[in-house]
Amino acid sequence: MRVTYFGQACTLIEAAGRKILTDPWLTEGAYFGSWFHTHLLEDAGVTPWAFPKDIDYIFISHEHQDHLDAASLWRLPRDIPILICKFATPKFRNYLEALGRKTCELSSGEAVELGDGFRVTIFATAEYTNDSAILVEGEGFTVFNETDCKLGYADLQELGKRQIDIGFYMFSGANWYPMMYNYSEPQMTGLVRHRRRALLRSLVQRVKLTRPRIAVPAAGPCTVLDPDRLWLNSPERGIFIDPEEAVTALQSAGLGSEPAYLAATDVWDSRSGIERRAPAAFRAPRQEYIRDAALRMEPRVTAMRAAEPPAACDLPGRLVTYFDALVEALTPAVRHRINAKLALAVTGPCGGSWTVDFLAPASPYTREGIAADWTYKIEVEDKLIYPFLTGRELFFEDILLSLRVRFARRPDEYNEPLYHFLYEPDPGKLHNWYATH
Amino acid sequence: MPHIEILLENLPSGAPVRIEHAAAAVVVFRTGESVSAFEDSCPHAHWRLSEGEVTAGVLECPGHGWEFNILTGHCLSVPAYRLKPYHVTVSNGVVRIDCDEASSVVCDMTICGKAG
Numbered sequence A: 001m002r003v004t005y006f007g008q009a010c011t012l013i014e015a016a017g018r019k020i021l022t023d024p025w026l027t028e029g030a031y032f033g034s035w036f037h038t039h040l041l042e043d044a045g046v047t048p049w050a051f052p053k054d055i056d057y058i059f060i061s062h063e064h065q066d067h068l069d070a071a072s073l074w075r076l077p078r079d080i081p082i083l084i085c086k087f088a089t090p091k092f093r094n095y096l097e098a099l100g101r102k103t104c105e106l107s108s109g110e111a112v113e114l115g116d117g118f119r120v121t122i123f124a125t126a127e128y129t130n131d132s133a134i135l136v137e138g139e140g141f142t143v144f145n146e147t148d149c150k151l152g153y154a155d156l157q158e159l160g161k162r163q164i165d166i167g168f169y170m171f172s173g174a175n176w177y178p179m180m181y182n183y184s185e186p187q188m189t190g191l192v193r194h195r196r197r198a199l200l201r202s203l204v205q206r207v208k209l210t211r212p213r214i215a216v217p218a219a220g221p222c223t224v225l226d227p228d229r230l231w232l233n234s235p236e237r238g239i240f241i242d243p244e245e246a247v248t249a250l251q252s253a254g255l256g257s258e259p260a261y262l263a264a265t266d267v268w269d270s271r272s273g274i275e276r277r278a279p280a281a282f283r284a285p286r287q288e289y290i291r292d293a294a295l296r297m298e299p300r301v302t303a304m305r306a307a308e309p310p311a312a313c314d315l316p317g318r319l320v321t322y323f324d325a326l327v328e329a330l331t332p333a334v335r336h337r338i339n340a341k342l343a344l345a346v347t348g349p350c351g352g353s354w355t356v357d358f359l360a361p362a363s364p365y366t367r368e369g370i371a372a373d374w375t376y377k378i379e380v381e382d383k384l385i386y387p388f389l390t391g392r393e394l395f396f397e398d399i400l401l402s403l404r405v406r407f408a409r410r411p412d413e414y415n416e417p418l419y420h421f422l423y424e425p426d427p428g429k430l431h432n433w434y435a436t437h
Numbered sequence B: 001m002p003h004i005e006i007l008l009e010n011l012p013s014g015a016p017v018r019i020e021h022a023a024a025a026v027v028v029f030r031t032g033e034s035v036s037a038f039e040d041s042c043p044h045a046h047w048r049l050s051e052g053e054v055t056a057g058v059l060e061c062p063g064h065g066w067e068f069n070i071l072t073g074h075c076l077s078v079p080a081y082r083l084k085p086y087h088v089t090v091s092n093g094v095v096r097i098d099c100d101e102a103s104s105v106v107c108d109m110t111i112c113g114k115a116g
Helices: A070-074 A091-098 A153-159 A185-210 A227-233 A243-253 A286-306 A315-329 A332-338 A382-390 A397-401 A416-423 A427-436
Strands: A002-005 A011-015 A018-022 A057-059 A082-085 A103-106 A111-113 A119-124 A132-138 A141-145 A166-169 A214-217 A267-269 A273-275 A341-347 A352-357 A366-368 A376-381 A406-409 B003-007 B017-020 B025-031 B034-039 B053-055 B058-060 B067-069 B085-091 B094-098 B112-115
Touching: A011 A132, A011 A141, A018 A132, A057 A119, A082 A091, A082 A119, A082 A132, A091 A103, A103 A119, A153 A185, A166 A185, A185 A243, A214 A243, A227 A286, A315 A341, A315 A352, A315 A366, A315 A382, A332 A416, A332 A427, A341 A382, A376 A382, A382 A397, A397 A416, A416 A427, B025 B094
Parallel strands: A018 A057, A057 A082, A082 A103, A141 A166, A166 A214, A341 A376
Antiparallel strands: A002 A011, A002 A267, A011 A018, A111 A119, A119 A132, A132 A141, A267 A273, A341 A352, A352 A366, A376 A406, B003 B094, B003 B112, B017 B025, B025 B034, B034 B085, B053 B058, B058 B067, B085 B094
């Protein structure tokens, strides 16, 4: 078996004469030009157009752009079947099929034999989200790729019995909390420190439970190369952890697994072990690499921003219609669980201010102005939110992950039902979830 | 009612203890002379809370870092959640945890003084 790592959750796994590619994110600047790889793939000569095309299967864990990248898929042959987890709603499958891809949905935990002992098993997350991980077996070896997926304890225990040879793990924060909230500087540094520590502890526990022979910190972080937001890469102010820091945490835990830092294009081969193929720069001190990459990428980041289409001035009407329809479709039980007044401060020439009141007795739920008793506030540029209001973009969380949005909340508590609504406001799915949670 | 009995002196202060029961598993916390007990399962992804760390009365789930007040079971990370509590009494140095479900106790007898 041979596994080539291409950053984040992208691995090319070869065994028994077959190849499966996981989560191909081969471009840069996901989420409105904000997310770049830990090391720029093109520095290692990896680009979508130059990427090998002789692949038998693609696995995509979930819809986040650093896992499902339409531009990367576009360069891969259309007849390669895409294996996905069967989720509660068809949204993810429909999106892939709208891109012209053939999908094959597998039930969580169901092992599928693809010939000559090459088997894959997909595991679904324990969370509301549509996320999944994959186990691949072939030639007597086993590789596990957790992607970003938060698996349940029982699945991880089961994986611990599968004699994993090499496991790729999420090890870093991959969202906007707490950095994009309106905390004071001392609060922020305290929260960041706390979050980073919890993330590394979680990594250690998941490796301990799944017991791979080799553990590789893989998915999770991004590098932000926008000159105005380089501070997000700082260990004091951001939750995007350096993979070598994760290796150190695993080493300190003294587990039976061997922690390994793999950079993009490094290879693990079941016969020869780890082959270091990544450029030497990928092993330079990370902050130095980021400074250099930011300088080189600045013109491209600027060009990406300049190419963003503006919002149209029918935004106000569209926004009210969009949120009102979504809230109206919810069951009263779900509206009460959300129990929020969501303030939307939309900046830019077509912007304005609105509040979505989930407990309003009837439509309109969305009214102009910021209510004095708002509980959650999102400040976003008009051109970022507009494509979601028109239906051109489907996954609203992409805005939040762009790290170009500011948030505030009162009280300072995580409103998980509101997050679920923003993530996937499917009324049936929300109702069923909250009937049991 | 089925219950678990433990000698208070056998419960370490500040560290969670897991006691396995035929129908459920219980995580027990001792803070001085106070004892609390909950289902040993995080409502997020069902990790064993007994493998977490307690700091200043707050348990951090080892799985994904959700935090809980060890006296009340309230989740501090996602306030809508609360751990399933078990009724606890302490008398004459013996801790009694009433179990909801009619099943026999199979706890580790090196920890449990008596199982009923």
